[in-house]
Amino acid sequence: MTNAGDVAARILTERAHGRVERNGSIAPLTSYRLGGRADVMLDAAGLEDLEALAAAIKEAGVPVLVVGRGSNMLVSDRGFDGVALRLGAGFRWSNASGRTIEAGGAMPLPALATLAMHHELAGFEFAVAIPASLGGAVRMNAGAHGHELAEVLSSVDVFVLPDGTRRRLSAEEAGFSYRRSDLPTGSIVTAASLTLRMGTTEEIVAGMNEAKEWRRRTQPLNLPNGGSVFKNPPGDHAARLIEQVCGKQMRVGGARISEVHANFIVAEDDARADDVYTLLRRIQRMVREDTGVELEPELKLIGEFEEVPDGSHRG
Numbered sequence: 558m559t560n561a562g563d564v565a566a567r568i569l570t571e572r573a574h575g576r577v578e579r580n581g582s583i584a585p586l587t588s589y590r591l592g593g594r595a596d597v598m599l600d601a602a603g604l605e606d607l608e609a610l611a612a613a614i615k616e617a618g619v620p621v622l623v624v625g626r627g628s629n630m631l632v633s634d635r636g637f638d639g640v641a642l643r644l645g646a647g648f649r650w651s652n653a654s655g656r657t658i659e660a661g662g663a664m665p666l667p668a669l670a671t672l673a674m675h676h677e678l679a680g681f682e683f684a685v686a687i688p689a690s691l692g693g694a695v696r697m698n699a700g701a702h703g704h705e706l707a708e709v710l711s712s713v714d715v716f717v718l719p720d721g722t723r724r725r726l727s728a729e730e731a732g733f734s735y736r737r738s739d740l741p742t743g744s745i746v747t748a749a750s751l752t753l754r755m756g757t758t759e760e761i762v763a764g765m766n767e768a769k770e771w772r773r774r775t776q777p778l779n780l781p782n783g784g785s786v787f788k789n790p791p792g793d794h795a796a797r798l799i800e801q802v803c804g805k806q807m808r809v810g811g812a813r814i815s816e817v818h819a820n821f822i823v824a825e826d827d828a829r830a831d832d833v834y835t836l837l838r839r840i841q842r843m844v845r846e847d848t849g850v851e852l853e854p855e856l857k858l859i860g861e862f863e864e865v866p867d868g869s870h871r872g
Contacts, residue, residue, distance in 0.1 A: 562596030564617040565640055572609035575602035575645050583632045583641050586624045588688065590781045591830040592632025592859070595622070595641035603647030604716065604723075607745060610642065611721035621718060622859055623745055625693035626665065629784045633860025634830045644692060648747060653678065656753050657711070662692030662746045666699070669751075670765060679756025680709050682764030686772040688784075692746035697855075698733045702768045707733035711752040715744040723747075736788050736855055777815040780823035786837055787820055787852040795852055796820035799840055802847045809836040809865050834862040 562579070569577045581598035584590050596619065601607055614621065620639035624630075648663035653676040660669055670685035683704040687694060698707050710728045717724060724741070732739025740746070772778070787795040800819040807814050811828025813836070815821040822833050841852050 561617040561619045562638070562640075565613040565619045566597045568613040568616060569597065569599055569606075569609055569640070572612065573599060573601070573606040575600040575606050581641070583622075583624065583627075583637060586641075586643060587627030587630055587632060587783070588781060589627075589631055589783050589824055589830070589833065591634070591824055591828060591833065593634050593636025593830075595637045595639065597640045599640055599642050600645040601642060601648070602645050604747065606645075606647075607716045607718075607747070608721055610640065611716075611719050613640065614719040621743075623692070625663075625690040626688060628688045629693070629697060629699075629855065630857040630859055631783055631830055631833055633858075633862050635861055637860050642745070644690070644745075644747070648692075656755065658751045658753065659748065660691050660751075661748050662690060662695075662714075664691045665689070666691060666694055673751075673753055674758065674761045674765060677756055677758055677761065678753035679761050679764070680753045681751065682761055683768050685765045686768040691749055695731070695746045695749050696738055696740060696744075697736055698738050700736070702771050705733075705735075707731075709751045709753055710749060712750045713740070713746055714748040715740060716747050717741050718743040718745065775818055777817040777821050777823050780815075780825065781828075782815065782821050782823045783833075783856045785820050785855045786822050786840075788855045790850050790852065793850070794820075798844050798848060798850060798852070802844050803840055807836065807839070809833075809839070812836045814840075831863055831865055834858065835865040838864060 566579050578598040580594050582594050584592045622637050622641045624643045644663040648661035651660035651664050666684040666687045670681050673681045683702040686701045687699050694706050698705050713726045713731050715724050789795050796819040805814050805816045810832035811825040812832035815823045844852050
C-alpha cells in the first residue's frame with residue numbers, strides 16, 4: 558500500500574457508502590481471472606461515492622481504473638497502484654419508454670438486450686453476445702455481429718474526474734469511431750440512453766439467437782479470455798493475419814492462441830498475465846515483420862508487464 562493509497566483509502570472509508578477494500582484482488586473481477594492487487598478497491602454505491610473518489614484523487618493524486626465487467630482488460634501480475642473502481646447497485650438500473658431505453662453504467666448488455674426484446678424494441682439484438690457493462694461498452698464503442706453501440710446510442714451521462722463535474726453528451730459529442738470514443742479525459746460513464754426501433758418479438762428473438770449462436774460458434778467460451786486481442790486493421794481481419802503468420806499453435810506458458818479464433822488468447826489454469834502479454838507482443842512483432850501491418854491492441858493493458866524469455870514457461 559503506497560502512502561497515496563493510504564490517503565485515498567482513508568478518505569473513501571470516511572465518505573463513501575460502498576465497500577472500500579485495501580490491497581484487494583482485481584483478478585476475480587476480470588474475464589481473464591489474472592492479475593495482481595489494487596492499492597484500494599471501491600464498489601461505488603452511487604454518485605456520492607464518485608464525489609468521494611474525486612476528493613480522494615485531488616488529495617492523494619492516485620490513478621483510477623474503472624473495472625466494469627473486466628471483459629476487455631489484462632491486469633498486470635504486479636497489480637495496480639491506485640484505486641480500482643467498480644460501479645455498484647446504484648448504477649444497475651434500466652427503464653424503457655416508447656423507443657428509448659435508459660440505463661445505468663453497470664447494466665450488463667445482455668440484460669439490456671433482453672429488456673429491449675420484452676418491449677418489442679429492435680436494433681440491439683447484437684448486444685446479447687457482448688459480455689460487457691453499458692459503461693465499458695460505451696467507452697470502447699463495443700460491437701459484435703457487424704453492429705456497434707454507436708448505431709443506437711443517443712446520449713451519455715458522465716462523471717468527470719478529478720473535478721467531479723457531471724455532463725450529458727450527445728452521441729455526436731461522444732466522438733465514436735471503430736472500437737473507441739472521444740469522451741472527456743477522466744470520464745466515468747454513469748448512464749446512457751439508447752434509441753431503438755419497433756419490431757416484433759419473433760424478429761428480435763431470432764436476431765438474439767443468431768447473435769448467441771455466432772458467439773458460440775466463433776469464440777472460445779470454455780477458457781478465460783479477454784475478447785478480441787487486436788482491432789481489425791482497415792480492410793482486413795486481425796484473425797486472418799494472425800492465422801496466416803502465426804498459425805493457431807503458439808503459446809507462452811499458460812497462454813495460447815485459441816484454436817477457435819486466432820484473435821483470442823486464452824488462459825489455462827497456470828497462466829500469468831505476463832504470459833498473455835508476451836504472446837500478444839510476439840504476435841504483434843511476427844505480423845509486423847511478415848506483412849508490415851501494425852496490429853493495434855483492443856485489449857486494455859493495465860499496469861506494468863514483463864515479457865517472458867524465450868524457452869521459459871515461467872519467466
